[in-house]
Amino acid sequence: MDTDTPATDSHETPLLETVDLTRVVDGTTVVDSVSVSVSRGEVLAVVGPSGAGKSSFLRLLNRLDEPSAGSVYVDGVDYRELSPRVLRQRIGLVPQNPALIPETVWKNAVRGPALRDEPIPEERVHELLSSVQLLDDKLKDVSELSGGEAQRVGLVRTLVNDPDALLLDEPTSNLDTETEREVESLLRDVINDEGLACVIVTHDVAQARRLADTVLSLEDGVVRELGTPREVLPS
Ligand SMILES: Nc1ncnc2c1ncn2[C@@H]1O[C@H](COP(=O)(O)OP(=O)(O)O)[C@@H](O)[C@H]1O
Ligand SMILES: [Mg+2]
Numbered sequence: 001m002d003t004d005t006p007a008t009d010s011h012e013t014p015l016l017e018t019v020d021l022t023r024v025v026d027g028t029t030v031v032d033s034v035s036v037s038v039s040r041g042e043v044l045a046v047v048g049p050s051g052a053g054k055s056s057f058l059r060l061l062n063r064l065d066e067p068s069a070g071s072v073y074v075d076g077v078d079y080r081e082l083s084p085r086v087l088r089q090r091i092g093l094v095p096q097n098p099a100l101i102p103e104t105v106w107k108n109a110v111r112g113p114a115l116r117d118e119p120i121p122e123e124r125v126h127e128l129l130s131s132v133q134l135l136d137d138k139l140k141d142v143s144e145l146s147g148g149e150a151q152r153v154g155l156v157r158t159l160v161n162d163p164d165a166l167l168l169d170e171p172t173s174n175l176d177t178e179t180e181r182e183v184e185s186l187l188r189d190v191i192n193d194e195g196l197a198c199v200i201v202t203h204d205v206a207q208a209r210r211l212a213d214t215v216l217s218l219e220d221g222v223v224r225e226l227g228t229p230r231e232v233l234p235s
Contacts, residue, residue: 013076014039015197016091016165020070021060023221030056032221033070038165038214040195045202045212045229053221054201055096058167061199062091074164089116092163096170097147098154105129105145106138108153112161121160128156131186133179148174152183159190165197166190172207184211205233 014037023031030053038044046054059065061072063079072079079087089112100108109129110120129135132152142150151174158166171187172180184207191198202208208215208229215232217225225232 012039014073015075016061016199017073017076018061018070019073021057021067021072022069023056023060023065024068025056030221031060032223034216034218034221034223035070036214036216036223036226038197038199040164040197041191042214043191043198043200043212045200045208045215046218047202047205047208047215047233048218048224050203052218054218055169056221057218058093058169058199058201061165061167062088062093064093089161090163091165091167092158092161093167094151094154094158094169094171096151096173098150098157100142100150100153100157102141102143104139104141105134105153108142109138109156109160111157121162125156125160128159128186131189132156132183146174148176148179151175152179155183155186162194163196165199168198168200170201170203172202172204180207187211209233 017037019035020033021031022029022033034057036044046057048054056065060067063084074082074090101111109125113120126135129138132155134149134152142153151171155171172183175183190196200211212229215227215229216223217232
């Protein structure tokens with residue numbers, strides 16, 4: 001355990017907590033009464049077959065979709081009390097296929113602070129682009145990027161917002177093994193250094209084992225298992 005962060009005890013409010021979180025779409029319950037919590041510096045991996053509701057669950061966590069029942073608490077506060085803009089800065093989602101603006105890598109990376117009329121943290125942007133091997137491409141138009149490169153721009157764009165929690169949807173699905181390990185290493189660094197609460201959807205059991213403290217296994221929107229990687233993942 002990181003000695004710089006306070007020891008987790010049962011009284012600490014989790015950064016992110018879902019209580020009976022539910023979403024019904026056209027009569028189908030795609031997320032069914034899910035209650036989990038994620039503390040600072042902790043990684044929750046969400047696994048399950050295609051169509052299990054993993055992406056739907058992630059989109060509920062920063063209110064890109066509206067819960068049909070239940071809610072999400074950010075530092076103990078019902079997220080419906082926060083403005084969507086503050087919520088999405090604090091709880092950053094990196095979609096599987098991030099929608100980038102038809103501009104350069106750099107313009108996309110600094111999109112958050114630019115939209116908020118905040119100063120651009122240039123040094124931090126350089127550092128992040130460098131850690132995902134994109135610094136040399138910073139003036140490239142995003143139309144020239146591969147799927148994996150676009151995914152990494154999406155990750156940097158979210159991290160530049162300095163979020164409290166990071167939601168990742170299959171963040172390395174388009175990457176070769178070497179780049180995947182570099183992205184995992186960046187993730188571990190930011191999660192530890194900044195005490196981010198992280199929720200990562202992955203179909204890769206080995207990746208869940210490498211990154212996760214807790215694993216949530218979903219099937220048909222229902223919690224099938226919730227426990228340590230050792231308890232939940234096949235050996
Ligand atoms: N906007 C939507 N409209 C209708 N059905 C949806 C919508 N979003 C998700 N679903 C359905 O919800 C279920 C869960 O989907 P999803 O969350 O994408 O699963 P996963 O990410 O685990 O593959 C699927 O059956 C999917 O067809
Ligand atoms: Mg999905």
